[in-house]
Amino acid sequence: MRHKLAFGLGVAALFASAVGVLAPQAVAKELAPGVSCDEFVCRNDTDDTYRVEGIASCSDWSERRITSQVPVRERIRPHTTVTIRVNCAEFSDDALWIDYRGAVLDNTPRSGSAG
Numbered sequence: 001m002r003h004k005l006a007f008g009l010g011v012a013a014l015f016a017s018a019v020g021v022l023a024p025q026a027v028a029k030e031l032a033p034g035v036s037c038d039e040f041v042c043r044n045d046t047d048d049t050y051r052v053e054g055i056a057s058c059s060d061w062s063e064r065r066i067t068s069q070v071p072v073r074e075r076i077r078p079h080t081t082v083t084i085r086v087n088c089a090e091f092s093d094d095a096l097w098i099d100y101r102g103a104v105l106d107n108t109p110r111s112g113s114a115g
Contacts, residue, residue, distance in 0.1 A: 058088035
């Protein structure tokens with residue numbers, strides 16, 4: 001009886017460790033040194049402004065499929081954390097995820113009307 005219990009516990013432990021290794025890890029993707037994104041949140045721990053770029057996949061939940069992909073560009077000022085907003089197409093409900101492509105140094109001042 002003890003042998004079966006020990007064997008069962010060993011199999012359970014092996015299965016649990018395999019699931020932990022194979023499961024997707026919730027780790028932020030580093031796009032540039034000090035700039036990282038995880039799901040819809042990006043963080044800039046540098047002294048520079050960066051432009052984060054990627055492609056968002058949108059869905060209309062009723063069809064349960066990706067209905068569109070839209071480009072994402074967001075400027076992230078130094079030492080800030082930003083929630084990325086995705087403007088999905090008219091017939092899509094929500095963004096499912098963002099495939100981040102990179103971060104580009106963007107210290108150019110924003111142009112605006114001086115007046």
